[in-house]
Amino acid sequence: MSYLVLARKWRPKKFAEVVGQQHVLRALINGLDQDRLHHAFLFAGTRGVGKTTLARIFAKSLNCEQGISSTPCGECNSCVEVDNGRFVDLIEVDAASRTKVDDTRELLDNVQYAPSRGRYKVYLIDEVHMLSTSSFNALLKTLEEPPPHVKFLFATTDPQKLPVTILSRCLQFNLRRLDIKQISDHLAFILQQENIDFEAEALNQIAFAADGSMRDALSLLDQAIAFSGGKVTTEIVSQMLGSVSQQQLVQLLEALAAKDAKSLLIYIDELASLGRDFVVVLDGLMTSLQRIATIQLIADTESLDQQDDAALQNLANVFSAETVQLLYQIALHGKRDMPYAADPRSGFEMTLLRMLSFQPQAVTFNAGQPPVKKSQANSESAPVSAAVSSSVEPAATYSPPSGSTVTHSTKAEPESAEPPPSAPAKLEVKEPPPVEPESHSIVVTNTSTEVQPKETAHSNSDDASQLLNLTTANWTALIAQLKLSAFARQLADHCAYLRSDKNKIYLSVASELQHLANDKSVAKLQAAVSKQLQFEVTLVFTETTDTENVPTLAAERAQQAAELQQNAVDAIHNDPVVEQIKNAFNARIIDTTIKPL
Ligand SMILES: [Zn+2]
Structure with missing residues (x-):
């Protein structure tokens, strides 16, 4: 009994068995079932992704003795003949070997005649881009006025070489390379049917080596089966492919x-x-x-x-x-x-x-x-x-x-x-510790600068003394803790603490930022500060022109950011590994791209 290679034995016989290419299948199936078929299809794609297979199933669908449908019976004479590659009305031509215009003429002369066995003649012209210009011209005439009993399937690996006149008369599909999972799943399915043991990783390696082509994958699998004499293992496949597991x-x-x-x-x-x-x-x-x-x-x-x-x-x-x-x-x-x-x-x-x-x-x-x-x-x-x-x-x-x-x-x-x-x-x-010491951080944890919320039921004198505890340092800490809307936040970040008196807090804002202290923002900030201190306060804003020495939260943060940046730049420049990389790759450090954490 002769051994039938897997690629032929397991060539899909129905659209449902085709792996991948769902977009093409859908177009063909819908066209067949609704009887709205274009007369020329162009399949673009690399080898071994199913062009011939699609053409054969298509020919069966059109010529099945049970009628035109996307699910040919597979049992009638027409179906069997197509499956065996003997169907006279499926004409497969390799354009690479028949580039001359005479070849094309001869081929196209026969187009006029009615199919001898079925309803339709199906022409599969592979590597169609190899045809000569005059061949294309001959073909174009037929495509312009195709006889009703003819369907063309063109396949090419290089659709850009086709004249636009041909392209515009075809329904074009790009057949996709199959991905590794599609291929290895299919290989696994076949091996299960064939009762051959295998390791999944071995199939992955074959799928990887096949580079998107199911036909290549199946011939590699044939090889691996012959090589292994039983079980397709990773070791065998690695040896065979020279690949690495x-x-x-x-x-x-x-x-x-x-x-x-x-x-x-x-x-x-x-x-x-x-x-x-x-x-x-x-x-x-x-x-x-x-x-x-x-x-x-x-x-x-x-x-x-x-x-x-x-x-x-x-x-x-x-x-x-x-x-x-x-x-x-x-x-x-x-x-x-x-x-x-x-x-x-x-x-x-x-x-x-x-x-x-x-x-x-x-x-x-x-x-x-x-x-x-x-x-x-x-x-x-x-x-x-x-x-x-x-x-x-x-x-x-x-x-x-x-x-x-x-x-x-x-x-x-x-x-x-x-x-x-x-x-x-x-x-x-290990979580890296922060670069900066705690004292620089914005969230206040140090008790010496913390503003304690006032306990309830305190007397007014206590409130006043509480306020007197406010300093420029703990003011910014207090401000940082507030939840504020964007405008009030801007105001809070840019105001400096001057002094407090009873329930009044005196603050200054740089003259160019005076617009921030509008009634709405002040009211919001005042409410937030009062809530934080659990004590009703009034904020009094004054203008200042001394922008250099205003200890605002914004200024504090800017200074911190600058320090952090400088530390990061220093760390990069002093790092021995960075130095090694610089020397090895002849690289230089772009300081502006260094960002502190
Ligand atoms: Zn049939």
Whole structure:
């Protein structure tokens, strides 16, 4: 018994079996069911996305002996003949091999004749852009006045090469490349039907290598089945493709996260002995980093691909977003420089060592040993990391899920993402302490400057003494605590405390900002201050021209902001890692882009 390759055996026979291309299917199905069919369709798309398949199902739908519908019976003579590629009224032409005008003429001469078996003649002209200009002209005449019994399906990988006169007479569809999930799901379905065991990751690798083409994926799967003689495993597929498994990539990334140079070199050695293509490995690393970056951005992990498994999610917690970007960039540069390296392995090794040395802070983790928490030991360097958020990640300890090695397999239970009970928390990121000492902060916690709300049932003399406690310093603190509307907030931020007398508080506003002290804003501010002090006060505003020495909240904040900015700039300029990066990439610091936290 001859073996039928999967691509032919599992070629969809109904529209419902076609994977992807829903937009094209909908147009064809609606057209067929409502009997409103265009006479010429143009399918643009790469190879192996289903052009011939669509044409065949289309031909069946039109010629099925049960009648025209989007669901041909599949059993009548016409349907069977189409399925077997023997239907005389489905004419498949490869334009790439028949570019001459004579070929086209010969083809089009026959267009006039009625179909010999069915209702319609269906012409599938593949690679239609390869036709010569005169062929196009011959074709155009037919397209202008098509015989009623003819349908044209044109397929092309390069629709831009088609004359507009042809394009304008076709209904054009772009066939999309299939995504990895569509392909791997379909492969899984076929293997289940064929009773062949498989690992999901193996199918993902095939899907990735197939680059959007189902036909390529199926022939790779054929190859893998022949190669494996039973079960399609990740190992077999990796060997076959020279590709690298997700688990191997995760190992590399975990060694990077742990700054574990020894393990890193061992893994590289393993990859070399398995004969992996190091450019492919770098590609894989970049894909993984891109997925990690996505996980970091999308907190809602439900919406993520199933394959973004526990290991990648864990790495997303360990690496800072900036580090992921940096590693990606280094990988990209490494790939570009690969041809100049002495050999691929050393190029790859240097790239990974560069990733290792540019990771700003040490994280202690050795495979097989309990992770050592280092966050406490690193606390003295933490203030720098707070200021230099753009390049330094917080200290973190890391341990992979499920013990020392990460297991990544199709059978991974959700629980495997959890660390074993004995292990320490799988991630501990130390919150960087604020750069500024507490005394500079705006929220008042220091009792010496705090304005205590007055207890109820105090006498008037107490109220007066309470007011006398107001100073320029605690006035701004009081103001900062108020909840105000935008205009009243402007007034509050820009007024300075002068003195208080009984229930009157005297404030000054710079003359150029006098307009802020309108009746409405003053009333609002007065109400807010009274509420905060639990004591009715009257605000009295006076004008001042001395804008330099007015201790307003706005001025205070501006000064704080300037100090913070200067601290951040200093921290960046004094940071050894930034210095390394500057030297390595011949980079310079743009001070205006530095932002304090
Ligand atoms: Zn039929």
